[in-house]
Amino acid sequence: MVPGMGGAMDLVTGAKRVIVAMTHTAKGLPKLVKTCTLPLTSVRRVDLIVTELAVIEPTTEGLLLLEMAEGVTLDRVLRATEARLIVPDCIEAMKQ
Numbered sequence: 001m002v003p004g005m006g007g008a009m010d011l012v013t014g015a016k017r018v019i020v021a022m023t024h025t026a027k028g029l030p031k032l033v034k035t036c037t038l039p040l041t042s043v044r045r046v047d048l049i050v051t052e053l054a055v056i057e058p059t060t061e062g063l064l065l066l067e068m069a070e071g072v073t074l075d076r077v078l079r080a081t082e083a084r085l086i087v088p089d090c091i092e093a094m095k096q
Contacts (some may be wrong), residue, residue, distance in 0.1 A: 012042040024051035029053050030082040032056070032063065055094060062086050067094045 012018050025031055025063040032049070054077050055067040064086045068077055070093055078085060 008041045012044075012046075016043075018042075018046040019047075019048045019050060020046050021050050024077075024080045026051045030080055032080075033082045034084070053080060056085070059086070065086070065091060067092045069094045 022031060032051075045058045047057070049058065049063075053072050054065055054068055057064045057066050062085070063081075063083055065077065067086065068074065068091055074087065074091070078087075
């Protein structure tokens with residue numbers, strides 16, 4: 001961990017829409033977890049999460065799985081995600 005905020009708090013406070021681009025896991029462990037263990041960057045939730053596996057939209061009901069990367073199975077996304085995912089009947093392929 002690097003000490004300091006790095007300006008992220010200022011950026012998300014004034015932004016109209018916040019999209020997080022991140023890896024889905026770190027050292028094989030899920031980064032989308034049930035409870036945050038690190039200090040929060042902002043009090044509001046982000047608008048969209050994009051990883052190498054999926055596109056996920058945080059909603060008031062939970063994390064909605066919108067798209068999956070080509071060749072990625074639902075089982076792989078679920079195993080790589082600790083937080084509960086809302087899985088619709090039809091999941092689109094990630095747009096390139």
